[in-house]
Amino acid sequence: MLDLHKVLNTLKGSVEWAQLRLVSEKTTWRVIRNEQFEGSDISFDNGLMVEVLVNGHFGYAGTSDLTADGVKRAFDKATLMARQASSFKVHDFSVLQRPIAQGRYASPVSRPMDSYSAKEISDLFIDATRAMKVSDKIINRIAMAMIVESEFSVVSTHGSDVHQKFSIVSTDFNATAMDAGEVQQRSQNGGLARCNQIGAEVFDRASILENAKIIGTEALELLSAENCPSETLDLLIAPDQMTLQVHESIGHPLEYDRILGDERNYAGWSFVKPEDFGKLQYGSKLMNVTFDPTVPDAMASYAFDDAGVKATKEYLIKDGVLLRGLGSLESQARLSLPGVANSRSSSWNRAPIDRMANINLEPGTSKLEDMIASVERGVFMHANKSWSIDDYRNKFQFGCEYAQLIENGKLTKTLKNPNYRGTTVKFWNSLKAVSANRETYGSPFCGKGEPNQVIRVGHTTPYCLFGGMEVFGA
Template identity: 60%
Template sequence: MSTALALQAELPGFDPLAALGLIRAEADWIGLRYSQETSHRRTARNGRSEQNSVSIERGAMVEALVDGQIAYAGTSDLSATGIVRAARRAAALARASARHKLFGYSEAQRPPAQGRYHSPRRIDLAAADLAEFTARLIEATRRLQVSDRIVTATAEANLVETELRYVSSNGSDISQSFLMAGQNFVAIAQDGGATQQRSLNGPTARCWQAGAEAYDWDRLYDECERVGREALALLDAQDCPNETLDLILAPDQMLLQIHESVGHPLELDRILGDERNYAGWSFVKPEDFGQLRYGSALMNIVFDPGLAGQFAAYAYDDGGAPARREYLIQDGLLLRGLGGLESQARSGLPGVANFRSASWNRAPIDRMANINLEPGASSLEAMIASVERGIYMEANRSWSIDDYRNKFQFGCEYARLIEDGRLAQVVKNPNYRGISVPFWRSLTAVGNPEEFRAYGTPYCGKGEPNQIIRVGHASPPCLFANVEVFGGDA
């Protein structure tokens, strides 16, 4: 029996429906969300195992509706006494807050729903040979070290299993089970005082809903050797020029571009001002929906929680709303925001089922999930051939964006100049800057379905207290015209 399974076997059982029966009368409406998460993290560095850890956390969040106000109380004490105490605290907080409420909520923001979701997987944690992961990761670090100038080679694998159960006094009963895999492979090259980093698909970018079968080790070993060679090439490269150039972004950098300049600005709670004092507001105004030309006619952004295997796929959000694919931006026109039923009621704007919580001890808020740029008709080869002078960039290295999610500058790990329709020399320390709407209006070509790639990150932060949540982004490569690029540290 694995360590994780042994720990799980020691945990007493918990019946959310039985717990709901104990607290049903404590509020006008009451809900309970139970979460249990098992996380394996295994890392190797420079040919040696560095970390083998497993953790399990579980608890319940009780939410109570009293006099039109919703409040929450979380507990890791899953005894009858602990659940009742949490319910009474949530009800008391709701009752006290109701005297000062800004908006009156009802059960319409917590519709009854019943359903199940089970993320795709072929090899569950119970069947995975986790010891083999360590040996595989050690070998990956050896493959990264293609030269003595690779001073640090790191390989990391994460497997996370999450079980959620949501029940409510008006009849909701939702079970969702997720098995998620992530990886990170990094080579750091050094020559004298100069260092360069190259990572496989960008830091934390390659994440899926899948089991242990997600790791194709033979392919990963080949990719690690490529990453090591590219790190060496960056050491010997010239700095990125300071020019206005046509810019092609690879899908692993489009992840960051979509995330920061589309996803965060469209969060309805941010537009309403809820994040203003912590992570900033948004340049998007309520009246922009249905009116603002956010990008060129090639820009089609969807909220797609149903893309199988993508990192933030799910069937219901944490308020019980069924999750459906929706256009946020279609043919460049802004149509819909990223806001759950509460924000939709407050703002009067259309939203999506993205009311999400990072853990049992966090109340749900509006969060990104799978936010994807739909494919176009171009190939990467054709995009490169169309550029007289430009630059191609991969893998995010740094990011900076203002409090309105408007002006930005992003740095990448790896770039190649484009000259007369061909990829030319490698350049190091590539960066670009822009303003969200003008930048997206400069979108002149979008890659075809064969070049559409899905990525994700487990580290999107938002909210007070802070919540770190998993999001997914998918895109083909994209060409933007006349972008300001520059070298050095962003």
């Protein structure tokens, strides 16, 4: 193991501050299709990011050469880049944007990953694909797991010393049904994996096989279902779809680098303006959204971000009013607005940028059965199938895998090809009920930045009822 303190003491140069961030990661994939072993892959990634502050500007250089000479070359490159770029800087930064951080973090794990062999996981997933085969009309079944074990270690010249160890498991199960040219798919989470910081306890045989059978049954059910009606009515959305709704229409538009225009070339801007904070009625009074990397088992939990800021729970939206955005200390300084601990990098070879972590819709007080009972005519949608949103994160359209018609307070018919569309502020202001119970989902594949960074995010969301929504069939 590289002694970061020893390496840091050998680096010499005219810098105001320097930091070393060592990242080591192992990723394991297991894929079973139709009771057959389709693939297994194990990859290792190990490297170091050197960050320096010179003339009020940050500079970065990554290296996989962890020898003393390799780290020194990266240090010299980061220093040179910072010095040259400082002539064109948009803001004069200081060490205030890199607070001293000291502490440890580890994902909550009840059962170590090595307590299951690769064969045991594969055998379980073979049985899961078998359980999805509820009919000959189920033509394809997939069970997948991605297991990530990573460690981040950080030291700096002004005393930071942080070690964070993550154990992350993402699972997905899906079945495809076909009959007379009609094709329908049902998955565990609509393309969003059930992602948690967790150990091997996630591979609970009974629950996996029970859910697999439900997935196969509902895929078959969709073949004979009616098409979703095209009209304006109440819309009840399950947590597996609310996850993507929160991600796209709250998380991304509140990122400060979008508001500043830093992201416009790659992923777009935001409809949110700096003067909206503290004033904009983003949603109804039932809407309360938090940034919270302290949730124990959520996908994107941590103790410190990559700038050394301690992770705390913060309200982004309270009683529907926009209060705070997702901005690192650099972005906060540029905008003169409060932010959160969300300076995050995907690995050792990327500089940290403004990223989501756990963006959660706080629970309400309603029971799901009461929410359904309150609807005269509406649609209950589950699991994302497709999505589109403009580059200002304003106009959107989502398609779901599975839906049920609500008539006179009761769930009646199953519906296929359900979709809905809207605009962000109008949509969230139509929120009229939020359930007391929530579920946690996430995505390991949120892309952003140039060069691109694919990072892990988490969302804990309740069931939500919206009034006057435009829904339509395929």
